[in-house]
Amino acid sequence: MAMTMAEKILADHAGFEEVAPGQIVNARVDIVLGNDVTAPIAIKAFRELGAEKVFDSERVVLVPDHFTPNKDIKSAQQCKVLREFAREQGLVHYFEVGQMGIEHALLPEQGIVVPGDLVVGADSHTCTYGALGAFATGVGSTDLAAAMILGELWFRVPESMLFIYYGHRGEYVTGKDYVLHTIGLIGVDGARYRAMEFTGEAITALPMDERFTMSNMAIEAGGKAGLIAPDQVTLEYVRPRAKRPWKVYESDPGASYVEALEIDVSRLIPVVALPHLPENVKPVAEVGEIPIDQVVIGSCTNGRITDLRQAAQVLKGRKVHPYVRLIIIPATQEIYRQAMEEGLFEIFVEAGAAVSTPTCGPCLGGHMGVLAEGERAVATTNRNFVGRMGHPKSEVYLSNPYVAAASAIAGRIVHPMEVL
């Protein structure tokens, strides 16, 4: 029977020749991930169950990235729970502040997740690793506890949806625009419980960083995973990093999809998602006069080197609008050093931006840029829900890094061409 890559990965990890959508399987997981918000509850369950050892100290990964560097005493306590657990269990992949990065940028970069993996993470953006050709999905803390102990978890094999991107993209159009446009088309529950598979010549032409952006936002359409079959670009990224052997899975010709959509990227222009749902997508040119107070460039969605270069391209030799606070957050220490070496920080600081150590911070209204009542931000992050970045009466507009940087200069939401 012809299978999709999602089905193949689940079948292999469950020890079956084949699986079909709707089937429940118990499957071995390759990597299990938790952070400073979700892992403390899992560790508590781990203790209550009387478990002594995690199933594999090389495969349970803890990253304190949400409220770190510790924003307050309570956050410090939560991180302490992770730290002590990591030391007690001898976890190989625990990342302290100074090595820490935003988990979904960090794990691929460090070669911890590789193509063909089955990954569960107690963070909804775990789907990011789909860009490597891994089946990766978000779970809660109790599922995390179970997976940390047993090294396996139950899964319902999802139906797959195919998204074919073709054509050549225009200037300032990025993977972020592809995925926002897609969410705008199908809605925030358009792929609920389903595996999304991104394919086509426009995906082949996309650099790894922008592929991560796309897979990252599969959850914003309700997707269980956001897969891209590995190709040359993937393997060039993986080869120097991988800590383990990998396996390339591709969907069979004739595999069945509940839906297939074709998207001509040559017709796309930079878009923004208006408050308060990622599906409220509009071309930048159509949003009208919207003054802003803050811009955040970073997060597991768009805090990689490609994103910082795009921002720098716009910011170079220009100044941030006096009414705007621009916060730029490289997602990992490696990206941070790379940006520093490439001279991007010089450009950012000259422009009047604040550059931060890696943290999820402002994306979820945690710290490092919380919004006041009535304030409005443009962010390269993933969610614009009510109160997401601070006060329930604040607003978040999601965009790509070019638009975010240009808007920081203009003081309102603009197309990059307006300032370049």
Add this chain to the structure above:
Amino acid sequence: MIRGRAWKFGDHIDTDVIIPARYLNTSDPGELARHCMEDADPQFASKVRSGDVIVAGENFGCGSSREHAPIAIKAAGVACVVAKSFARIFYRNAFNTGLPIVECPEGVEAIQDGDEVEVDLERGVVRDITRGEEYPFVPIPPFMQELLSKGGLLEYVRERMSSSAG
């Protein structure tokens, strides 16, 4: 039997609305309960009574994977969430934390905010006492029923741990 007041909400109630991330520096149920649904209705936590029912539209619990969401709802006293549909991770989390949730699109359409409702998990119906009507809900999948009969995921893990130790 679950019986209480219906608190009605719309579509796509996300986990940031259920429990804003600014309160995630703790996992204490009592503390989380005080901020439950705060960004949708700042008084919700003080108004809701034990046994009440949240009635919501499509895709309830979308967004983050935070288990704090069902924990907050349960600790606030809500006995059940009735929705047209649930986001995937929330569905698993509610199940794992013992918060009853049922999919009942027809019931959600009919039930109004403030109605007295009853949820009969055994018989698989939601009753609107105020209106004198009842609506069948989608039964939970057999696999999950089985897991539930074993005492939930953690009990299953405990069983597996002891069988591998023995």
